[in-house]
Amino acid sequence: MCQVEEEYHGPLQREELPSVSKQCMKCKEAGAAVVIRAGDAYCRGCFKEYFIHKFRAMLGKNRLIFPGEKVLLAVSGGPSSCSMLSQVQEGLSQNAHKKLRFLPGIVYIDEGGAVGQSVEDRRRTVDQLQAVFRATGFPFLVVPLEQVLDLPSSVVLSAPGAPEWKAGAYKAAVDHFLLSDGSSGVTAQQQQETPPLEVQEAHTHSLQRLLGSARTLTAREELLNTLRQHLLVHTARSAGYSKVMLGDSCTRLAVKLLSSISLGRGAQLAHDTGFSDSRYGDIILVRPMRDYSAKEIAYYNRMFSVPSVFTAGLETKTADKSSIQRLTESFVTKLQADFPSTVSTIYRTSEKLQSCKSLASAGGDRCLLCVCALDTAAENASAFSATLISEQLSQTQSPEQSRPAPEAPPPASQCCSAVGGEACGNRGGGCCSSAEASEPPPLRSLLCYSCQLTIKDLSSEEVLPHYILSEAQRRLRRSQLREEIRDFLLEDEADEG
Amino acid sequence: MPVLCSSCDDKRAVLKRPKTGHSLCKACFFRAFEEEVHQTILAANLFKHGEIVGIAASGGKDSTVLAHVMKLLNERYNYGLELMLLSVDEGISGYRDDSLETVKRNQQQYELPLKIVSYEELYGWTMDAIVKQVGLKNNCTFCGVFRRQALDRGALMLRVDKICTGHNADDVAETVLMNILRGDIARLRRCTAISTSSEGEGVVPRCKPLKYAYEKEIVLYAYFKKLDYFSTECIYSPNAYRGHARTFLKDLESVRPSSIMDIIHSGENLSVREGVKMPVQGTCNRCGYISSQTLCKSCVLLEGLNRGLPKLGIGKHHRLHDKILTQQPLTEKEERKLKSVNF
Ligand SMILES: [Zn+2]
Ligand SMILES: [Zn+2]
Ligand SMILES: [Zn+2]
Ligand SMILES: [Zn+2]
Ligand SMILES: [Zn+2]
Numbered sequence: 001m002c003q004v005e006e007e008y009h010g011p012l013q014r015e016e017l018p019s020v021s022k023q024c025m026k027c028k029e030a031g032a033a034v035v036i037r038a039g040d041a042y043c044r045g046c047f048k049e050y051f052i053h054k055f056r057a058m059l060g061k062n063r064l065i066f067p068g069e070k071v072l073l074a075v076s077g078g079p080s081s082c083s084m085l086s087q088v089q090e091g092l093s094q095n096a097h098k099k100l101r102f103l104p105g106i107v108y109i110d111e112g113g114a115v116g117q118s119v120e121d122r123r124r125t126v127d128q129l130q131a132v133f134r135a136t137g138f139p140f141l142v143v144p145l146e147q148v149l150d151l152p153s154s155v156v157l158s159a160p161g162a163p164e165w166k167a168g169a170y171k172a173a174v175d176h177f178l179l180s181d182g183s184s185g186v187t188a189q190q191q192q193e194t195p196p197l198e199v200q201e202a203h204t205h206s207l208q209r210l211l212g213s214a215r216t217l218t219a220r221e222e223l224l225n226t227l228r229q230h231l232l233v234h235t236a237r238s239a240g241y242s243k244v245m246l247g248d249s250c251t252r253l254a255v256k257l258l259s260s261i262s263l264g265r266g267a268q269l270a271h272d273t274g275f276s277d278s279r280y281g282d283i284i285l286v287r288p289m290r291d292y293s294a295k296e297i298a299y300y301n302r303m304f305s306v307p308s309v310f311t312a313g314l315e316t317k318t319a320d321k322s323s324i325q326r327l328t329e330s331f332v333t334k335l336q337a338d339f340p341s342t343v344s345t346i347y348r349t350s351e352k353l354q355s356c357k358s359l360a361s362a363g364g365d366r367c368l369l370c371v372c373a374l375d376t377a378a379e380n381a382s383a384f385s386a387t388l389i390s391e392q393l394s395q396t397q398s399p400e401q402s403r404p405a406p407e408a409p410p411p412a413s414q415c416c417s418a419v420g421g422e423a424c425g426n427r428g429g430g431c432c433s434s435a436e437a438s439e440p441p442p443l444r445s446l447l448c449y450s451c452q453l454t455i456k457d458l459s460s461e462e463v464l465p466h467y468i469l470s471e472a473q474r475r476l477r478r479s480q481l482r483e484e485i486r487d488f489l490l491e492d493e494a495d496e497g
Numbered sequence: 498m499p500v501l502c503s504s505c506d507d508k509r510a511v512l513k514r515p516k517t518g519h520s521l522c523k524a525c526f527f528r529a530f531e532e533e534v535h536q537t538i539l540a541a542n543l544f545k546h547g548e549i550v551g552i553a554a555s556g557g558k559d560s561t562v563l564a565h566v567m568k569l570l571n572e573r574y575n576y577g578l579e580l581m582l583l584s585v586d587e588g589i590s591g592y593r594d595d596s597l598e599t600v601k602r603n604q605q606q607y608e609l610p611l612k613i614v615s616y617e618e619l620y621g622w623t624m625d626a627i628v629k630q631v632g633l634k635n636n637c638t639f640c641g642v643f644r645r646q647a648l649d650r651g652a653l654m655l656r657v658d659k660i661c662t663g664h665n666a667d668d669v670a671e672t673v674l675m676n677i678l679r680g681d682i683a684r685l686r687r688c689t690a691i692s693t694s695s696e697g698e699g700v701v702p703r704c705k706p707l708k709y710a711y712e713k714e715i716v717l718y719a720y721f722k723k724l725d726y727f728s729t730e731c732i733y734s735p736n737a738y739r740g741h742a743r744t745f746l747k748d749l750e751s752v753r754p755s756s757i758m759d760i761i762h763s764g765e766n767l768s769v770r771e772g773v774k775m776p777v778q779g780t781c782n783r784c785g786y787i788s789s790q791t792l793c794k795s796c797v798l799l800e801g802l803n804r805g806l807p808k809l810g811i812g813k814h815h816r817l818h819d820k821i822l823t824q825q826p827l828t829e830k831e832e833r834k835l836k837s838v839n840f
Contacts, residue, residue, distance in 0.1 A: 218753055261677060262749050262756055266763025270770075324752050331745045335678070339738070345680040352682045354770040375766050381541035381691055383762040386709035387755070389536050393529040394519035396506050449762055453755065 026050070034299050037340070044303065051292075051300050055087040056098060058288050062275050065243055065286070067101035072241035073138075074232055075106050077129055077309035081247025083297045084289050086306045088245075089136055102243075106133050106140035107235050109228055113204040114145050114211055115312050128309045141235060146203040148231045149210075153471040155230045156368055159237075159281035210463045211314075217323035219457030221314055222263070222450075226369050227465075233283050241283070248273075248287045251294035251332075254346040259328035264450040267375035273350040279371045293343060367448035368472055375449050384449060443472050445479075504529070511721075515713035515754060523721055530718050534706055535570050541691045543704045544659065546577035551657035551701075553648055554582040554603065554611070556596030559663030561603060561726040562715050563707055567661065568607050581655065582607075585647045586615035587640060588623025599727040606725065614651035616643055620795075622802055630802060642794045646786060652701040664705040667712040667746065670760040674742045682769060689764035700787050711757060806832065 023041070024030045030043030042050060059065055073088060075081045091100030108129050112122035126142055133140040214220035236244050248256065253273045260272050271277045277285040289297070301308060320330045336342045365374045376384060443461050444452050455461060462469075482489075500510045502522035510520035514529075521529065537543075544550060552567055554560045564582060571578050584600045597613065604611040617623050620643060627639050652660050669689060676685035687693075692704035707715065719726055749756040780786065781793035788794070800806075806827075820827060 216753070258674075258677065261673065261763045262760055264755075264759035264762045267766035267768070269763075269767065321748060321752060324749060324756065327745075327748055327752055331741075331748075335741060342678065346677060349677050349680050349682060349685070352770050352773045354768050375762075381537060382765055383709065383758045385540065386533065386537065387758050389533055390514075390517050390529070390709075391519075393532055394504055394514055394517045394521060394525075396504060449766075450759070453753075453759065 034303070036293075036296055036299070047300070048304065051296070052087065052090050052094075054291055055288060056091060056094075056100070058275070058291055059100070062286075064276055064284065065102050069102045069243060070239075070241045071102045071104050071243045071245055072232075072236045072239070073104055073106050073245045074247065075108055075129070075133075076247065077108070077125070077311045078247065079297050079301050079306075079308045080249045080252065080289055080292075080294070082132070082308040083292070083301055083306055084245060084247040085132075085136065086301075086304070087288075088138075104138050105239065105241060106136070106138050107232065107244075108133070108140070108142050109231055110142060110144045111224070111228070111311070111313075112144075113199060113207050114224060115314055116208065117312060119199075125309060125311055132307050132309065141239065143231060143235055144199045145227065145231060146199050146207050148227045149203060149206055149465050151230055151234050151465065151467040153467045153474070155234045155467060156371055156471050158279060158366055158371055159283070210465065213459045213463045214454075214457055215459060216457045217314070218263075218325065219454045221323055221325050222454045223458075224314060226451075226454075229285075233280050233285075236283050244283060244285050246285055246287050247289050249289050249292050249294050249297055250347045251336075251343050253287070253290055253350060254343040255325075255329045255332050257346055257350050258332060259325045260450075262324050262328060264453060265448075268370060268372040268448065268450070269350065270354045271372055274353075279366075290347070365446075367451050368443070368446040368468060368475065369451040369454070370448060372448055374447075376447075376452070443476075446472055446475055512717055515717075515750075516711045516758075518754065526717070526721070530710070530714060531566055531569065531573075534566050534710065535574060537691070537709055538570070538576075538706055541704070543661070543692060543706060544576055544578055547579075548658040549579045549581070549656065551581055551583035551612075551648075551652050551655060551660045552609075553660055553662045554584045554600045555663070556584075556599035556603070556727040557663070558715055558719050558724075558726045559665055559668075559707065559712075561599070561724050562719050563661065563663040564603055564607055564609065565722065565724055567706065568609065580609050581657070582609050582611040583648060583651050583655070583657070583660065584611060584613045585644055585651065586613050586617075587644065588616050588625055590625055596727040599725060602725055612651055612655050614647050614654070616647065619643075619647055619650055620799055622799075627802065630805075639798055642798055646793075646795050649701050649786070657701060660701050660703045661706055662703060663707055665707045665710050665712050665715055666757050666761060669705070669708055669764070670757045671739070671742050671746050673760050673764040674746060675739055678738065678742060682773060685764070685767065686769055689761055709758070709761070 022031055024032050024043035024046050025039070025041050026046035026049075027043060030045065032041035033044045034047050035041045065071060073081070073085055075085050085106065088100065088104050091098075092104070094100070108126070110122060110126060112125065117125075122144075130140070130142065211220050211223060214223055232244055236242070257269060257273045260266070260269050265272060271279050273287075275287055275290060277287075300306065319326075321327055332342065332346070366372060367374055379385065444455060447455060458464075464472075500520045502508050502510045502525050503519045504521055504525040508522035508524065511523050512526060513520050514526065550567070552560065552564050554564055564580075567578075567580055570576065571580060582600060582604055584597060586597060600611060600613075603609075615623075624640060631639065648660055672688045673685065676682075676688055691708050692702060693700075694702055718724075746757070746760075749760075753759070778787055778789055781788040781796055782791050783796045784793060786793045786795065790797075792800075
């Protein structure tokens with residue numbers, strides 16, 4: 001059967017070869033030094049102007065960063081985040097009306113321990129990056145990923161007090177800033193040297209055990225991303241920053257969008273790939289590099305000697321089909337080579353999506369790991385409930401079990417079900433009243449669809465860091481409690497905790 | 498040592514379910530597969546007692562398994578549906594002749610009435626004749642557009658209340674990926690829906706009872722049930738871009754088997770930003786079929802074929818619709834642009 005069931009808007013066009021013009025399309029004087037897309041040829045000067053303008057335009061359009069606000073730049077050492085750093089430097093050195101007016105700081109998360117780098121190698125990388133950071137004059141922090149093990153549980157809560165920016169607030173803040181002559185504030189910021197924290201070997205081992213417990217590279221990468229983000233948010237919070245800038249390029253985000261779709265993160269896409277991400281409430285993540293392609297960034301960095309530092313990642317040496325993220329990246333790269341509009345088309349899709357408002361604003365339950373609204377209400381006829389049914393139908397059935405409840409074994413003996421009409425689902429014949437004796441409900445119930453997949457790939461949930469496990473216990477206790485008193489509650493109120 | 502079935506714990510397992518990884522015996526696999534389709538039908542409320550349901554039958558594995566399972570469930574659970582097979586003859590010699598033979602055998606095996614509508618009687622063109630004019634590169638545009646309407650027209654002729662199609666989970670996941678790659682946000686939002694309600698005059702509601710069934714399991718089911726199906730791909734094969742999406746999906750499935758369901762879950766939970774423009778659905782001024790333009794895609798394609806301007810329906814030529822409708826002549830320049838087809 002022909003698979004083209006739906007009509008097309010016309011076949012996707014392969015892009016024609018760029019007409020190699022020798023002249024800059026902007027000033028029409030100087031010779032072209034760089035061709036970004038077909039026909040877009042720039043001379044050196046105009047390319048720089050175009051590049052810098054795009055950064056300021058992205059921030060200006062979104063009006064999210066207030067004058068005088070402390071903004072933490074997450075720099076990984078890669079070309080994109082290093083380019084972001086140089087754009088902030090450019091922005092601060094511009095003349096008055098074009099000048100960026102926020103207070104930048106830098107954070108580098110040292111993931112060397114997670115990928116098995118030696119202490120010497122890690123120190124060498126950190127030294128190189130520190131030299132780059134020092135040259136900017138901005139305050140900076142070097143945080144080893146091992147510190148994620150000591151985070152407080154508050155990280156996985158969405159902090160209240162995320163101010164809804166009112167329409168006039170931005171302008172008012174700008175006016176106020178101009179009156180108080182904020183320019184001095186920007187330059188007067190001190191660059192303190194914080195000596196890099198010593199990492200205990202035992203901590204590195206715990207981190208490695210944690211990541212090593214993932215049976216698939218897909219899950220390991222998801223876990224690493226989650227931990228890194230928790231640490232970033234916590235670092236920003238404790239150092240008084242309210243925004244974190246991430247260096248994701250358009251190319252990176254196209255890959256991320258497609259891999260998020262493949263990982264079941266459709267509901268979280270807008271958070272994962274949008275310009276701003278407010279899932280943590282008081283700390284907002286922003287992605288100001290999302291309009292630049294990886295190619296543009298590479299050209300700019302080379303032409304204007306923006307330094308970047310190579311750091312080893314989890315997947316540096318692995319094959320294409322070793323993880324979903326890696327597979328997606330090679331798919332997009334290959335498709336982009338054949339169809340040069342691939343990345344920009346996927347990227348435009350991300351601009352048209354939003355996170356499920358109804359869920360987020362209702363203060364409903366959030367995922368224990370990614371802190372996004374849960375997308376696991378097993379609605380009628382959904383992929384989620386269909387999967388539960390498939391699992392249930394493939395396992396040993398007992399006659400009493402008629403509803404999809406894959407985890408709960410049937411009660412072994414007479415239980416409080418005789419009163420309530422429902423099985424309480426505990427093992428070993430105990431009863432609901434002895435809460436300690438009963439098996440706790442699985443951690444999975446606290447996770448979104450996609451994070452459930454990640455946890456399913458871990459050999460044990462026990463290896464998760466303490467801040468996650470203790471928060472899990474707290475939530476499970478609360479939901480157990482809520483279950484017990486359910487009959488007395490008048491409204492099905494959402495848990496505010 | 499033989500592996501025991503993880504469901505009955507009694508018989509020897511003969512297969513590993515691609516969807517869940519469980520090892521099952523034949524009987525338990527059949528039961529699970531059928532029960533899942535039944536649960537999908539119930540949960541999504543796909544049918545009402547007494548309805549006449551047309552099963553889109555192509556002779557391929559999906560529609561053969563669909564016809565088999567629909568017939569079986571209708572009897573087992575007393576849905577009270579009047580089922581019939583609905584087939585489209587595109588007029589592709591070699592391919593269609595054989596697959597229609599399969600459908601005709603299915604008709605006898607399942608004792609279901611069969612109605613065949615042909616492109617030739619609907620449009621005056623067979624696919625073979627179309628390919629002669631437009632070449633192999635763009636023929637699937639025609640194939641897809643004409644096919645969609647042909648089913649509707651056939652269903653109207655038979656006074657069918659609903660059409661069910663053999664789209665499986667892989668098809669749905671692949672369409673999600675395709676729509677992202679094409680940036681088609683309107684279709685991205687629609688494509689995971691299990692059923693389309695009646696959208697306008699002349700459109701029969703459709704549904705996909707196999708939406709959550711893996712292609713591999715459909716093949717396994719057909720194999721163990723020894724179902725009679727026609728397995729050659731359409732000789733006018735789908736376009737390259739969809740081929741890329743399909744290969745990508747297969748690779749994803751090999752890395753993580755749940756990927757297919759995960760992508761559908763993603764699609765079901767996408768939410769589109771307010772203010773993003775969606776095409777307004779109207780009806781075709783010529784034939785009354787649902788269309789976002791003045792003329793529906795199939796009328797434009799036909800016009801192009803009949804005038805010897807095959808490119809008319811392939812590119813974006815909305816501007817010309819009014820001219821076609823009022824039968825104005827095209828300018829020489831327009832004619833020239835639409836005539837040349839690069840093969
Ligand atoms: Zn075809
Ligand atoms: Zn120039
Ligand atoms: Zn999550
Ligand atoms: Zn069995
Ligand atoms: Zn029409």
